[in-house]
Amino acid sequence: MQPNFGDFYEAPYQKTPQNRFQNTDRVFFQDSLGQNRTTSTTRLDFDQDFNEPPLLEELGINFSHIYKKILSVLNPFKRVDHFFLQDSDLAGPLLFFSLLGFCFLLSGKIHFGYIYGVGTLGNLLIYFVLNLMSTEQINLYQTISITGYCLLPLVILAFCRLLLPFGFVFILVPVCILWSSYAASTIFVEILEMKEQKWLVGYPVFLFFTCFAIMAVF
């Protein structure tokens, strides 16, 4: 006697909406046991697929924007453009973090996991503290992109550590930390509109970059 599972199978599954099967055709065929079954095959719409925008544009990587952002980080005293407000770009930060990792790799330190951990923890700290302090909101991706772009001076420091002697680098460390923290704090202040609290915004950013500087020196 065959058990009838029909009641059991119908109950938990909901009926799928019709819109999900727009690009599908239903095919009827017979099983090896002779029972009638149905499957669905996807239909390719070539006209729809090949009229899409190019891949870099779809991912949001715009090289002219990245170039302008790098220039704005290198010139922190210049007035900040609003590229940081418009898009939270993660291509540049990924480049700088990986460059920092490879600079550590050349001096014989495998610090990729360390960079990942410190970056996530520090970005979460900055995100929570700034959102609690200010009346306006900031996105987590925006904080990651800003701190990632402002990591450029520390990449220069890690590269100088390979070539120059230790005494010269020891002078260069506070300069690079202050440079990057000043650049980041100006951007955060302009987004969140809290010019009176610039020192308070700058301090967690300063701590975040000192951790990377300690990594680079030792």
Place this chain on the structure above:
Amino acid sequence: MTTNQNDNENDNDVEWFNAPVNHQHLEQSNQNQNQNQNQNYPQNPELSNFSNEMNEKTDSNSSFVSMFRTTKIKLNEYRDINKVKPLFDINNPKEVLERLVESINPFRFINNKNIKIESFDLYGPVMIVFTLAMLLLFAMKLTFNKNELEFFVLGKAISISFTYWIIFSVIVNFLAFGVTLKFTTIMSITGYSIFGYCLTLAISLVNNSFGFLSAIIFGGLSTAKIFLTLFFLSNQKEKIVAPAGICSLIHFIFIFYLKFAFIKK
């Protein structure tokens, strides 16, 4: 648990943090919930007797069950972000500087003994704890072996600083008899007291010969500050002397642990 009473009922300009909090009301609601649960789900006679005993125990404030229950209620207050926001709301950076100076300055009590904590924040303590972690990381990097794993060093630094802050504030919260403060104010007091540690570690990293002296000076000043705040804020001044002494002793010993464990020649 010490029940929180209103610090200054008579003041008209009562801000949010000194606002009266009716914990009695919350406890009553919790008890009512328990009674309703008992009515809805009748249990075995043995278990029901046990639950009645538990309820009798919770009525007396000396059991652990009531402690955990009250902490649960207090934590549920801060589930909303808008209630946490005023803790981080600082307009001038000078406020933080003044509180940092006050954390090492116990001489203020000689003239003005009727102290009221009018304003506090958690921005300063969080930043101080992270600076302590950073200083410990720097000290470990100078002395420790290079073959040691990196994330282990960082985790050690952050975990020591944060666990000390939280556990010390919990100890102060349970030992302070007659002190009518919220847990967040106690966390701010203990967090600002860690600033003395940061100063001693920074001085001893620059020059280790002044390390022991600076540990005695700054550690002693911050412990005196904690002892005097607990003494003058409490209503029951005969009971507070020994517990406040224990708290200050813990605070004074921990700086020597940090100094001798992490900073070596």
